[in-house]
Structure formats: C-alpha cells, structure tokens
Amino acid sequence: MQSRPSKPSTATVRHGVARVISKAGLCSRTQAADWVRAGRVAVNGRPVADPEHPVRQGLDRVTVDGAPLGARxxxxxxxxxxxxxxTTARDERQRDTVYACLEGSGLPWLAPVGRLDQASEGLLLLSNDPAWAAAITDPVQGIEKTYHVQVDAIPDEALLQKLVVGVVDEGEALAARSATLLRSGTRNAWLEIVLDEGRNRQIRRLLAAHGLGVLRLVRVAIGGVTLGDLPKGAWRELTAGEVSGLAPPTTG
Structure with a gap:
C-alpha cells in the first residue's frame, strides 16, 4: 500500500511581543517589556500587557504608540x-554607560555589538540591526579583533609564542591569533594582540596566566573597521563598505 505524502507543517513561529520589538531594533528587550506593561503596545489593534504575549511571525501586526514597527x-x-x-544600556550600580557618549545626538536606540569591559577602551560598534550584530559576534565567523595592550613587563619572543599556543583557564581554551611586540620601555611594553573569538575578559585572563598584568587595553580594529584618529568619546557612522565588509546588512 502506497503511503500518502505528508502534509507540510502549518506550525507558525511565535515569539513574545517584547522580543519582537527588540529584534526590530527599536529598543532593548527590557525597555520593550516596560513599554508593554505601560500599555503602549498593541497586537492586531488590541493592547497587550504581558511582555511574553505570543506574536505570530509574519502574521500579527505590532504597534507601539499606534505606530507599526515597519521598516526602520x-x-x-x-x-x-x-x-x-x-557597555550596557542600564547599570544596577548606577555607573556611567557608553550611552553617555550618544546623549543629544538624536540617534535612534542602538545596541552595542559585543562588549568592552569597564577598564578597556577603544573601538565599539553599535547598531539597531540585530541580525547584522549577531553575525559579527557569531564565533563561527571568526572576525578578527585587534588590540593594543600595555603590559607590566617586557615579554620575549618565547612568551609571545606561548600566547598563541594558549592555555586552559576555568575550563576554557584561551589563545591569541597572533601576538607581537610593538614597542617597549625599561619596565613595560605595548603588544598587538589579535583574537578571532570573543571569550569573557579573554586577553586579561590569557596574559595573567603567563604572569603579565594589563596596564591599558585598547581595541583598535574589528575586521576592516579601524579606530583611526577618532577622538575618545566620539562616534562616526560606518561607511557602506565597512558595514558590508563585516556582515550583510538587513532592512526593515
């Protein structure tokens, strides 16, 4: 007996409305949840109060203050x-955030693409394109990030090679793609370290495992995007070539 062909699945992808708003690049998920609870969000014309209210992808119409998410x-x-x-939108300890650098700019809500810890400085990307940001931070992509790091000793070539070989710290394998000496003084040196992955405090942990302390850590490039002479605390828009060189941008 010939079996009947199976029917195509009619299952519809559903996500919580706060997540849908966040994924549209309008605000953070936490802020979206606040908007829902404040009665500013409607699904198919009906106000919702639960941030986890299910939304059928491609079928339901979500509005904020009466305006559809639409193409932004x-x-x-x-x-x-x-x-x-x-590097966060809100800080429970009331510390200053990177958003202080954007105050008064008139820019829409933007999310950091990856992170730099509080003691680190340099190039940080921000965008309201969640899919683009996810592609850049995806470890599978292996986008190189370049750092200039001042350390409290003068490492020799053997030690630099050990940074590339790597170590296991707290169950994680940590290694640099490359490590070179930029310049040195009598007590400290500047290194250029390139990573192709993004583990938490990776450089600091890797250097500490080899007895090196970090005095300064500056990210100077992400893929083909460089910090250049951009003043501290200042920002600039990426060129179309820089955007597409990191990952394909999305629309809507």
Whole structure:
C-alpha cells in the first residue's frame, strides 16, 4: 500500500511581543517589556500587557504608540569608548554607560555589538540591526579583533609564542591569533594582540596566566573597521563598505 505524502507543517513561529520589538531594533528587550506593561503596545489593534504575549511571525501586526514597527532606517556606528564606562544600556550600580557618549545626538536606540569591559577602551560598534550584530559576534565567523595592550613587563619572543599556543583557564581554551611586540620601555611594553573569538575578559585572563598584568587595553580594529584618529568619546557612522565588509546588512 502506497503511503500518502505528508502534509507540510502549518506550525507558525511565535515569539513574545517584547522580543519582537527588540529584534526590530527599536529598543532593548527590557525597555520593550516596560513599554508593554505601560500599555503602549498593541497586537492586531488590541493592547497587550504581558511582555511574553505570543506574536505570530509574519502574521500579527505590532504597534507601539499606534505606530507599526515597519521598516526602520538601519544605523551603524563606531565609537571610541573611553575607559571607565560600562557597555550596557542600564547599570544596577548606577555607573556611567557608553550611552553617555550618544546623549543629544538624536540617534535612534542602538545596541552595542559585543562588549568592552569597564577598564578597556577603544573601538565599539553599535547598531539597531540585530541580525547584522549577531553575525559579527557569531564565533563561527571568526572576525578578527585587534588590540593594543600595555603590559607590566617586557615579554620575549618565547612568551609571545606561548600566547598563541594558549592555555586552559576555568575550563576554557584561551589563545591569541597572533601576538607581537610593538614597542617597549625599561619596565613595560605595548603588544598587538589579535583574537578571532570573543571569550569573557579573554586577553586579561590569557596574559595573567603567563604572569603579565594589563596596564591599558585598547581595541583598535574589528575586521576592516579601524579606530583611526577618532577622538575618545566620539562616534562616526560606518561607511557602506565597512558595514558590508563585516556582515550583510538587513532592512526593515
């Protein structure tokens, strides 16, 4: 007996409405949840109060303050993050965040693409294109990130090679793609370290495992996007070539 062909699945992808708003690049997921609870969000014309209210992808119409999510202009920025700022929209300890650098700019809400810890500085990307950001931070892509790091000793070539070979720290394999000596003084030196992955505090942990302390850590490039002479605390828009060189941009 011949079996009947199976029917195509009619399952519809559903996500919580706060996530849908965030993925549209309008705001953070936390802020979207606040908007829902404040009664500013409707699904198919009916107000919703639950941030996890299910939305059928491609079928339901979501509005915020009566305006549909719709197609929004995508923005891609490079920021020279100063030391001392945290890379987050909100901080429970009331520390200054990178958003202080964008105050008064009139820009839409933007999310950091990856992170730089509070003590680190240099190139930080921001965008309201979540798919583009996810592609850049995806470890499978292996986009290189270049750092200039001041350390409290003068490492020899053997030690630099050990940074490339790597170590296991807290169960994680940590290694640099490359490590070279830029310049040295009598007590400290500047290194250029290139990573192709993004583990938490990777450079600091890798150097500490080899007895080196970090005095300064500055990210100077992400793929083909360089920090250049961008002043500390200042930002600029990426060129179309820089955007597409990192990952394909999206629309809508």
């Amino acid at each position: 202009a995508r923005v891609y920025l490079a920021l020279n993050k100063p030391r001392g700022l945290v």
